[in-house]
Amino acid sequence: MxxxxxxxxxxxxxxxxxxPAAYVTMVGFLFLNGMVLNFEIGPGRAGGDVDIALRLLFGNFFFWILVLAVPPLVTMRLLAExxxxxxxxxxxxxxxxTSEVVLGKYAAGFLFTALVWSLLVIDLAFLAARLPAGAEMDWGKVAAIYAGILGLGAFFTAVGLWASAFSRNQVVAAVMALSVNMVIFLVGTYHQLFSDEPYEQLLYSFVSVISHFVRDFAVGVVDLRYMALYALGTAIALGMTVWTFEARKWR
Amino acid sequence: MIEVEGLRKRYGRTVALDGISFRVDEGEVAGFVGLNGAGKTTAMRILCGFMPRDAGAVTVGGIDVGKNSLGARRLLGYLPEGVPLYPEMRVEEFLRYRAGLKGLGGARARGAVARVLASCDIADVARRIVGQLSKGYRQRVGIADALLVDPPYLVLDEPTVGLDPLQVRRLRELLKEIGASRTIIFSTHILAEVEVVCDTVIVIHRGRIIARGGIPELIARAAAGASRPATLEEAFVALVRDTEARNGA
Structure with a gap:
C-alpha cells in the first residue's frame, strides 16, 4: 500500500x-505577504514590538485570505483533472x-501547501532584520503559529481534495472548496449572531479558527485540542473524498 | 479466460448494456465490434473494474471482477479509448510511475520498462515528453503501459483510432506479436483491423450481442440472410440491418 x-x-x-499554476500561486503568495510587510508593518505600526508585529503579520485580512484560498488553489486539479x-x-x-490514490494525492497537496507557507520565512527574516536594537524575534511564537497554519492547512487541503473529487472542472472545485472553507471560518467568527445560549457560544468558540490563532497560536500556545479538531476534520474530509471519487470517477 | 454473463448497465434511463454474455478463451484474440455508442467502452470499463455493473457477472482468469476487483486488475492490461496519458511526463518517467503503481519496484521495474520500450519500439522517444509525441507514438506508449507487468489478459479500447495508415500497420504488427501469447479483447469499429488481427469476433449492437464466432463463420452466417456478403464489413452491415429490421418489425 x-x-x-x-x-x-x-x-x-x-x-x-x-x-505555471504552482509558480503563480507562490509568486502571488509572496507578493501579498510582501505588501503586508511593507504597508502594514513597515511604516512602524508595530513600534518595534515583536508581539504586535507578529499579530499584524498573522492576523491581518490578507493572512486569512491566504489561509482560506491557498489549499483550494493547490488541490483543485488533483482529482478533477x-x-x-x-x-x-x-x-x-x-x-x-481508491484510498491509496486519495492518500497519495492528499500528501502531495499538503506538502505543497506547507511549501507555499514556508515562503513566509523570507518575510519573517526581513521583519527580524528590521527590528530596532534590543528587540528580538520570538521564533517560539512563530513556530506555534506555523503549527496552527499547518494544522488548519491539513484540514483545508482535505476539504479541497474532496471538492476536486466532485467536479471535472478545476475552477468549480476551487470555488466549492473556498466556499466550504469560508463557511467553516464564518461560523466560528460570527457565532454570536447564531445563538445567545452559553453552551452553544462555547461550542462555536471552540470551532472558531480565528480565535484559535488570536487566543493561542499567536501567543505561542499550541492547544492539542484544536490540532485534534483539525485532524478529525481532515479524516472526515478524506473519507468523503474516497467515497465521492469512487462514486463519480466514471461519470 | 474472460467470461461475461448477463451483464447489464444503465445510465439513467439509457440502457447501455442489456444482459450481454460472451466468453474469450485462453490465447484467443477477440474483436469486440459495434457502431459508436453500441456499448463497447462501457463493457470494457466494467471488465477492467473501473465501473460498477448493475447486474450480471464478469470473471477474468477465474476472478470475479465485482468481488475482487484488485485481483482481476492485477491480471489485466488496459488501454483506454483515446489513450489518456500525463502530457507533462517523459515517456520513461511515465512508464516507471506506472510500474510503481502496478507493484513493481527497483530492478524489476527498470527491467520491465526497458522490456516494453524495446517491444513497443519506443526506446528512441524514452526521454521525450509525452505531450509532444505523435498520436502513433502515444498509442504505443499506452500499449507499453498495458504490457508492463506482462499480464495474461489485455483489453484494448479502440487502439487504432486516429492513426495514419503507416501507424495502423505498425500497430497491427505489434498486436499480432503480443497476441501470440495472450488473451486479448480488442474493441473497434474498423473491421479491416479485426480481419487482420483477431481470431474471433463479438458483435455488439445497442447494448446486445448480436453475433459471436470466427470470421469465416460470421460471414457465412450473414450470407444465409437476404444479402450476400463477401467481407466481414458486409457481414457486419448485414447483421446490424437484420437486427434493426427485426426490432422494427
Missing part, C-alpha cells in the same frame, strides 16, 4: 513544478485502491 501511495504522491508533487483528461481510467484500472 505504501509503495503505491508513494508513487501517486511522487507524480502529483512533481507535477506541481511542471505547471484526472477525470477531465480521462487519466482516471488509467489510474483506477491499475491494481490500486
Amino acid at each position: 505504501v509503495r503505491r501511495t508513494y508513487w501517486v504522491f511522487r507524480r502529483d508533487f512533481i507535477a506541481y513544478f511542471l505547471s 484526472e477525470r477531465r483528461s480521462g487519466t482516471a481510467d488509467l489510474l483506477m484500472t491499475a491494481p490500486v485502491r
Whole structure:
C-alpha cells in the first residue's frame, strides 16, 4: 500500500513544478505577504514590538485570505483533472485502491501547501532584520503559529481534495472548496449572531479558527485540542473524498 | 479466460448494456465490434473494474471482477479509448510511475520498462515528453503501459483510432506479436483491423450481442440472410440491418 501511495504522491508533487499554476500561486503568495510587510508593518505600526508585529503579520485580512484560498488553489486539479483528461481510467484500472490514490494525492497537496507557507520565512527574516536594537524575534511564537497554519492547512487541503473529487472542472472545485472553507471560518467568527445560549457560544468558540490563532497560536500556545479538531476534520474530509471519487470517477 | 454473463448497465434511463454474455478463451484474440455508442467502452470499463455493473457477472482468469476487483486488475492490461496519458511526463518517467503503481519496484521495474520500450519500439522517444509525441507514438506508449507487468489478459479500447495508415500497420504488427501469447479483447469499429488481427469476433449492437464466432463463420452466417456478403464489413452491415429490421418489425 505504501509503495503505491508513494508513487501517486511522487507524480502529483512533481507535477506541481511542471505547471505555471504552482509558480503563480507562490509568486502571488509572496507578493501579498510582501505588501503586508511593507504597508502594514513597515511604516512602524508595530513600534518595534515583536508581539504586535507578529499579530499584524498573522492576523491581518490578507493572512486569512491566504489561509482560506491557498489549499483550494493547490488541490483543485488533483482529482478533477484526472477525470477531465480521462487519466482516471488509467489510474483506477491499475491494481490500486481508491484510498491509496486519495492518500497519495492528499500528501502531495499538503506538502505543497506547507511549501507555499514556508515562503513566509523570507518575510519573517526581513521583519527580524528590521527590528530596532534590543528587540528580538520570538521564533517560539512563530513556530506555534506555523503549527496552527499547518494544522488548519491539513484540514483545508482535505476539504479541497474532496471538492476536486466532485467536479471535472478545476475552477468549480476551487470555488466549492473556498466556499466550504469560508463557511467553516464564518461560523466560528460570527457565532454570536447564531445563538445567545452559553453552551452553544462555547461550542462555536471552540470551532472558531480565528480565535484559535488570536487566543493561542499567536501567543505561542499550541492547544492539542484544536490540532485534534483539525485532524478529525481532515479524516472526515478524506473519507468523503474516497467515497465521492469512487462514486463519480466514471461519470 | 474472460467470461461475461448477463451483464447489464444503465445510465439513467439509457440502457447501455442489456444482459450481454460472451466468453474469450485462453490465447484467443477477440474483436469486440459495434457502431459508436453500441456499448463497447462501457463493457470494457466494467471488465477492467473501473465501473460498477448493475447486474450480471464478469470473471477474468477465474476472478470475479465485482468481488475482487484488485485481483482481476492485477491480471489485466488496459488501454483506454483515446489513450489518456500525463502530457507533462517523459515517456520513461511515465512508464516507471506506472510500474510503481502496478507493484513493481527497483530492478524489476527498470527491467520491465526497458522490456516494453524495446517491444513497443519506443526506446528512441524514452526521454521525450509525452505531450509532444505523435498520436502513433502515444498509442504505443499506452500499449507499453498495458504490457508492463506482462499480464495474461489485455483489453484494448479502440487502439487504432486516429492513426495514419503507416501507424495502423505498425500497430497491427505489434498486436499480432503480443497476441501470440495472450488473451486479448480488442474493441473497434474498423473491421479491416479485426480481419487482420483477431481470431474471433463479438458483435455488439445497442447494448446486445448480436453475433459471436470466427470470421469465416460470421460471414457465412450473414450470407444465409437476404444479402450476400463477401467481407466481414458486409457481414457486419448485414447483421446490424437484420437486427434493426427485426426490432422494427
